[in-house]
Amino acid sequence: MRIRYSLVAGAATVVAVAGVASAAPGDTTVTFSVSGGSLAISVPGSASLGGGAPGNSISGQLGNVTVTDARALLTAAWTASVTSTSFKTGGGTTAETVPTSAVSYWSGTASATTGLGTFTPGQATAGQAQTLDTSRVAYSLSGGTGDNSATWNPTLVIAIPASAVNGTYTGTVTHSIA
Template sequence: MRIRYSVAAGVAIVVAAAGVADAAPGDTTVTFSVSGGSLGISVPAGPVGLGSALPGGSVGGQLGSVTVTDARALLTASWTASVVSGSFTTGGSTAAETVPASAVSYWSGTGSVTGTGTFTPGQATSGQAQTLDTTRTAYTLSGGTGNNTATWNPTLAIAIPAGAVNGVYTGTVTHSVA
């Protein structure tokens, strides 16, 4: 190694000539976040017409697509979609102008799904139909990971009481998810 001294105006400067040293590695910490969305359900806007029948008969048909969207990006995702119906009424809503929710049957059928986990229809076939006078399970997800969706087209069957009067009956079928 060679050292040179230079003195100028009373200040000494030392310059050392050596080989180029290796630079130490530099680490940079990088972060990002994955944002979770929400859990929601969309249902047909309606009104959905199921046709007509005589007293003592029945009407039925599909409601249209019901979709659960789970965008929460969870490590362990699960949810239950539920359904319930109110009574269907016409005119002044007297007993003869009311079809009770106990006369409304529902089955979800199978649907299309995206994501991972076990998707289970509440009632896969018409033989498993349930009345909607109490809240019923329409579809579930268990053991899922990340985002997922399920879409099904449920069927209603309504038994019209023998004493029902002529009229257009209106009621509400409510789907929810939690």
């Protein structure tokens, strides 16, 4: 409180002036939620590798494979795996079949990634290609946080058996995510 003294025509006047009182602070608790989505993989519907003669190899890229992790996890990790069926033509006899041991895969490096974490190709180079006679790691994420994604364009290499016969061979390459 301030006290002010003033002298008016010989009389003393005392005026008390109170300072402006401040209001007590008011707190508001605010909440919100972050919604997690799903872990998904998208692959091309089909791919053609062209053709080749018996005893030779052919190769080609399958098209973009994309993993999208929208789970918004504190510790995000996933592994994309790849397998293949054998490739067959006609009645699927031995001469009409390219076995999975003759089908090789390499993921290459990612063409795009989003989010945080360590993105690791299963096979970064052609020299690291692996046969698809068993499930193989195509790509993985470790040490991630929140949402993330990776896109790569893998290469398939087919070693055409010397005994292969003329025809259009069809098989299925399956990518899965966990």
